[in-house]
Amino acid sequence: MNIIKAFLRSDNNIYFLDSRQKLSTKTLKKLLNNEFKDKCLHVMNKLLIKRIHDKYEIISALFDIKNELDNNANTVRLVIIDSLPTLFLTSADNTENNNILNHLANILRYLANKHHVAIIVNNLITIWAEGDISAINNIHERIACGKYWKTVPNFRIKLKKLRQSIEICLVKSNVIQNQKHCSVEMNELSK
Known part of the structure; x- marks a missing residue:
């Protein structure tokens, strides 16, 4: 918003x-x-x-x-x-x-x-785990629209809600180094 x-x-x-x-x-x-x-x-x-x-x-x-x-x-x-x-x-x-x-x-x-x-x-983003419940080997994140959509955007930003903040991660970019992270406090978002 x-x-x-x-x-x-x-x-x-x-x-x-x-x-x-x-x-x-x-x-x-x-x-x-x-x-x-x-x-x-x-x-x-x-x-x-x-x-x-x-x-x-x-x-x-x-x-x-x-x-x-x-x-x-x-x-x-x-x-x-x-x-x-x-x-x-x-x-x-x-x-x-x-x-x-x-x-x-x-x-x-x-x-x-x-x-x-x-x-x-x-x-x-969906989370998929390999293995059974007692021994999960790998956890993979998948984009809901599939592998094709992964290549479409120029920028992909992942938002992850934490307790009092939101973590913002630049996952894909054509101009900025990928995997840049920052956190934003929840009260800053309401301004």
């Missing part, structure tokens, strides 16, 4: 593609009222929320955004895809999923390169 608030201070619009149906207008208004008070309605109009129910709708929504930008109908500078894996975990057809992920990656690259749109994709 802090990223959304920072972008809303500018004159640009944000697309929030909500696959979990978690972002309500009431919650958003309450969150923004504290900071924007008199301009809350104006600020809320800059956040374009689209509910996404399946992997085909995400492609359609991104093409709509592409067409708006190509026709100069919008000044979007940030697209947030909340929980990409929820759109793909219902299907066991890995070939189709990888084809759609490839299509998705191409549209996102187009938006980033042609229109200078920042894109944040929320993905999940």
Whole structure:
């Protein structure tokens, strides 16, 4: 939410593609009222929320955004895809999923390169243990959208919630040395 608030201070619009149906207008208004008070309605109009129910709708929504930008109908500078894996975990057809992920990656690259749109994709990491419960040999982390998606983003940041802080780790970067860590206290996040 802090990223959304920072972008809303500018004159640009944000697309929030909500696959979990978690972002309500009431919650958003309450969150923004504290900071924007008199301009809350104006600020809320800059956040374009689209509910996404399946992997085909995400492609359609991104093409709509592409067409708006190509026709100069919008000044979007940030697209947030909340929980990409929820759109793909219902299907066991890995070939189709990888084809759609490839299509998705191409549209996102187009938006980033042609229109200078920042894109944040929320993905999940699953933990897998080898061996039985009494003798776990290795623990592996896997990206929920599979090995293909591991190569797609320019930057991958892993957030891990600790007791009173959040650990931030740069896992993949084309410009910064990978595996850089920092911790942020929880009370700093609420500012």
